[in-house]
Amino acid sequence: MIKLERSKKPAYLTAEKVEELTNKFKATKASVWKHAEIGEALLDSSSFKCAYCECPLQIEDSYMQIEHFKDKDTYPDYVVDWENLLPSCQRCNRKKWTLDVVIEPIVNPYVDYPKNHFFLEEFRLYAKDLKGEITISKLDLNDDKRLVLPRFLASNEIASQLDSIFRNIINLDEARKSLSKLLNSCQADSPYAAFLSTCLHGKKEYQILKELLKSEEINLWDDEMEELDFRSKQLTLDRR
Known part of the structure; x- marks a missing residue:
């Protein structure tokens, strides 16, 4: 959420x-x-x-x-x-x-900030407070087949793409373009965005690539990348 x-x-x-x-x-x-x-x-x-x-x-x-x-x-x-x-x-x-x-109050995503009520671990949600607990329970937000599996598959694709970018750096301009596409797929309009963004920002490979592109020698981390990074990071949930 x-x-x-x-x-x-x-x-x-x-x-x-x-x-x-x-x-x-x-x-x-x-x-x-x-x-x-x-x-x-x-x-x-x-x-x-x-x-x-x-x-x-x-x-x-x-x-x-x-x-x-x-x-x-x-x-x-x-x-x-x-x-x-x-x-x-x-x-x-x-x-x-x-x-x-x-x-029995539950989280209203138009009013509440889900990050204040949920932790994330292994593609499942855990409650930070009573409102989060009621929300998870009443809406069955850890439904294995309908939710946990699709979250895993979508997050695994993000991890796979990131791994490919990280392991196949030949041209830094191309790496920057590939990372930009990956960041675009972790924005608010993507299904399971909370899980995708948390997956991406939690990977050390992403942090290494980010610092490389931001370095003075490379200088390929522009305003567009910064905005994509910022917006996706706002969607992340704390890990339990």
Whole structure:
């Protein structure tokens, strides 16, 4: 899980429309939140990933479901409140279901900083506090087949590419280009970005390459590389 920035509220959700849709839901239980503008804005804000588990959305069996952080049955006044809506995969949405987040608070990646609540070890999440513990438990964020294995495969690819760059340095300009591509694949728009960035920044080979390119003799670590490095490092989780 990574920190997300909520995008601008869709023009569709005017104050009048929100009131209309809220009243309609209360009267009929209709799925008033299902609207193209809402879905598109949510997907854009998370880079087409589940806000909770970071799996890619809109592929195979991981199509987006609009999730209500405060569940719509207990808190109907928030049924189309923009601040209450998240893009979720079906798995996470079903796991959370009607959990009352007021009574049992979980991490909201649009509000909380996941790094304050989770440790990472061996492609699994561990809690730093009670909110982290409840989040991991209720959302089953260490689901071996659906989450731990994909995290491992994605992180292993990062490690493999890094190893290849490190062991095959012939041309430093080419090494810089290859490392730039690797850094780009560890940004916030990548599935499982928290794990990919933590994997990359935790490798001694990466630190050696970084220092080599930054050295006065080489001087190939430019502003673009610095920005990619900084942005990816912000996504890392502390190791347990």
